[in-house]
Amino acid sequence: MKENYLQGVKSAAKGGTENFVSVPINIHRLNNLFYNKEVVESAGVDPTNIGDPSALMDAMDTVAQETDAVPMAHQTQSPWSTVQLWETVLIGEQGVGAFETFTSGDVAGVESAVKSALKRVKEYSEHYPEDAGSISWDQGNSMIVNGEAAFIHQGDWAAGQYKAADSFEYDSAWGNVAFPGTEGIYSLVMDSFVFPKNNPSPDATTKFLTYCGTKDAQKRFNTKKGSIPPRTDVSMDEFGPFLQAQSEDFANSNQQPATIAHGTAVRPEIKSNIEGAFASFLESYNVNKTYDELVTAFDV
Amino acid sequence: MFDAFFRALGRSRETRETESHSDDVRTDGGVADPAMAGEAEASSSSVLDSEFVQSLPFWGPPALLVGLFVYGAVAWNVLISLTDWSGLGQPEYENFDLSVYSQMLNDLLDPTSNFFVATRNTVALLVAFTVITLLLGLLLAILVDQGVRFENTFRTIYLLPMSLSFVVTAIFWSWMYNPSIGLINETLRTVGLGAFTQAWLSNPQFKLGAVIFALMWQFSGYAMIVYLAGLQAIPNEQYEAARTDGASTFRMYRRVVVPQLRSSTTSAAVVLMVFALKAFDFLFVMFGPNPGPSTDILSVMMFREAFMSTNWAYGSGIATVLFLMALGVIAPYLYRQYQRGEL
Numbered sequence: 001m002k003e004n005y006l007q008g009v010k011s012a013a014k015g016g017t018e019n020f021v022s023v024p025i026n027i028h029r030l031n032n033l034f035y036n037k038e039v040v041e042s043a044g045v046d047p048t049n050i051g052d053p054s055a056l057m058d059a060m061d062t063v064a065q066e067t068d069a070v071p072m073a074h075q076t077q078s079p080w081s082t083v084q085l086w087e088t089v090l091i092g093e094q095g096v097g098a099f100e101t102f103t104s105g106d107v108a109g110v111e112s113a114v115k116s117a118l119k120r121v122k123e124y125s126e127h128y129p130e131d132a133g134s135i136s137w138d139q140g141n142s143m144i145v146n147g148e149a150a151f152i153h154q155g156d157w158a159a160g161q162y163k164a165a166d167s168f169e170y171d172s173a174w175g176n177v178a179f180p181g182t183e184g185i186y187s188l189v190m191d192s193f194v195f196p197k198n199n200p201s202p203d204a205t206t207k208f209l210t211y212c213g214t215k216d217a218q219k220r221f222n223t224k225k226g227s228i229p230p231r232t233d234v235s236m237d238e239f240g241p242f243l244q245a246q247s248e249d250f251a252n253s254n255q256q257p258a259t260i261a262h263g264t265a266v267r268p269e270i271k272s273n274i275e276g277a278f279a280s281f282l283e284s285y286n287v288n289k290t291y292d293e294l295v296t297a298f299d300v
Numbered sequence: 301m302f303d304a305f306f307r308a309l310g311r312s313r314e315t316r317e318t319e320s321h322s323d324d325v326r327t328d329g330g331v332a333d334p335a336m337a338g339e340a341e342a343s344s345s346s347v348l349d350s351e352f353v354q355s356l357p358f359w360g361p362p363a364l365l366v367g368l369f370v371y372g373a374v375a376w377n378v379l380i381s382l383t384d385w386s387g388l389g390q391p392e393y394e395n396f397d398l399s400v401y402s403q404m405l406n407d408l409l410d411p412t413s414n415f416f417v418a419t420r421n422t423v424a425l426l427v428a429f430t431v432i433t434l435l436l437g438l439l440l441a442i443l444v445d446q447g448v449r450f451e452n453t454f455r456t457i458y459l460l461p462m463s464l465s466f467v468v469t470a471i472f473w474s475w476m477y478n479p480s481i482g483l484i485n486e487t488l489r490t491v492g493l494g495a496f497t498q499a500w501l502s503n504p505q506f507k508l509g510a511v512i513f514a515l516m517w518q519f520s521g522y523a524m525i526v527y528l529a530g531l532q533a534i535p536n537e538q539y540e541a542a543r544t545d546g547a548s549t550f551r552m553y554r555r556v557v558v559p560q561l562r563s564s565t566t567s568a569a570v571v572l573m574v575f576a577l578k579a580f581d582f583l584f585v586m587f588g589p590n591p592g593p594s595t596d597i598l599s600v601m602m603f604r605e606a607f608m609s610t611n612w613a614y615g616s617g618i619a620t621v622l623f624l625m626a627l628g629v630i631a632p633y634l635y636r637q638y639q640r641g642e643l
Contacts, residue, residue, distance in 0.1 A: 131478045134477055134478040275589070279590040279596075
């Protein structure tokens with residue numbers, strides 16, 4: 001079973017310990033940029049050609065000038081979407097190394113990287129919908145479906161909404177690329193079943209976890225959930241073109257970092273503190289103050 | 301010891317029986333049957349016949365359940381706040397100290413700390429929400445009490461928001477406050493006040509105000525009902541007397557009517573204040589566990605500390621603070637009721 005998992009998945013399944021403590025059942029990718037093809041084409045923007053987070057800003061400027069659509073259908077009613085946008089921008093600008101220095105707690109060691117990503121997100125905020133603070137992420141996502149917005153950064157669970165929409169087809173109506181600057185990186189949002197320490201029925205747990213690790217379980221679970229199997233040897237025939245492409249990207253990825261926003265990169269308390277820092281960032285857009293709060297987020 | 305207690309209970313009944321016997325009149329106005337009284341006297345020395353034991357089946361089970369699940373849980377929560385339980389795993393009930401509370405005191409001295417900010421917002425919410433809701437409720441009650449047509453319909457309309465769940469009203473109000481398509485901004489634009497439109501839920505200046513306004517909308521109907529009951533208890537003669545003495549409407553309400561609504565105000569205020577302290581669901585549905593410094597309140601912070609950060613002891617500490625604040629609101633009220641013999 002072990003040989004069929006990529007390195008990043010294996011290290012996440014160890015949860016910072018020496019041994020495997022959980023069995024991953026599915027993987028969502030976090031670093032996607034989804035777009036409405038009609039909107040980006042009418043703006044004359046080619047998403048596959050956006051090289052880094054700064055070029056994305058230029059592309060969104062173009063969308064704002066050339067069309068009536070909202071460039072980025074981001075929500076700010078609750079802070080988690082901005083946490084995941086910021087961490088993806090950080091990886092896109094500075095690479096996984098800087099991100100992992102940050103999650104290890106050495107925030108000061110990557111001060112300029114952190115601040116630069118914060119500034120970038122602040123820039124992006126000019127291109128959010130006017131009502132970003134009153135909508136949920138799926139309301140933002142439906143702006144992509146309705147042709148009211150060009151781009152959205154979300155995990156690939158967003159594609160479920162496209163699939164459910166009438167006549168909104170993959171590759172003809174919508175497309176996706178890795179978030180600019182993160183090609184070859186597959187940011188993991190995993191669901192895993194753990195082996196708890198206080199466990200009255202260890203044998204049953206072992207049996208169940210063994211099943212979770214089988215190809216059969218991962219195929220059954222992920223075709224329904226809209227994610228890809230963590231095992232790289234599961235046949236993707238039944239998955240549909242989007243998830244097949246995702247799976248291919250996953251198999252070819254060089255790095256598979258964890259995520260802060262979805263709780264795999266840092267401990268719950270730190271995650272909650274970081275979310276708090278971003279809740280106040282959304283109220284003030286004060287880069288230096290947020291940087292200080294991110295530093296203290298790790299004092300626990 | 302218990303024997304003595306039961307005997308005392310039995311005796312107190314016995315004395316009362318003899319007293320009523322001597323008057324030959326029972327409290328219900330009927331004449332006591334001497335034979336029945338004699339029977340009661342004969343067996344009253346038995347523990348099983350005391351009022352305490354006889355009434356036990358009625359108040360015993362609920363008292364046990366409430367004691368265990370309400371007061372027991374409160375006590376357990378206080379106990380947890382004295383440990384240093386955090387992270388996954390079980391608490392250790394070994395070293396108890398007040399470190400959680402001393403940390404809170406330190407946080408209160410630091411105006412940038414979450415606890416300070418949440419406390420400030422909680423107090424602001426408590427005061428503003430209670431005062432505005434009472435005033436609006438009083439106004440509505442006075443208007444509905446004018447003998448207008450469809451009085452009952454109006455009463456129902458104003459009270460209906462109370463019956464909605466906070467999950468519903470939170471989502472509903474986040475649509476109302478939507479800056480581009482929400483009813484509030486649309487109305488402002490329609491009447492030519494477009495300059496006053498705001499991003500109500502993103503602008504930190506208006507966020508808490510927007511929450512207070514929505515809660516006020518939901519609760520003013522309740523305040524109205526309480527005041528309406530108070531108003532209708534005032535005899536018509538008093539209105540007539542005030543009129544005869546030539547009092548203006550405003551003066552009549554200020555001098556004659558409103559002063560008599562004191563007990564309505566107190567009971568409505570207590571309910572509203574206790575609600576304000578636990579206004580968790582509305583904010584949580586609207587903003588999630590992190591509403592941001594302008595709107596964070598203690599109940600949301602309590603949830604965040606306990607269930608997001610796994611700082612169970614600190615979360616319990618906040619819960620204890622909220623409990624004490626609620627007690628601070630209720631205790632004076634109960635004490636006054638008790639003094640007046642209304643309890």
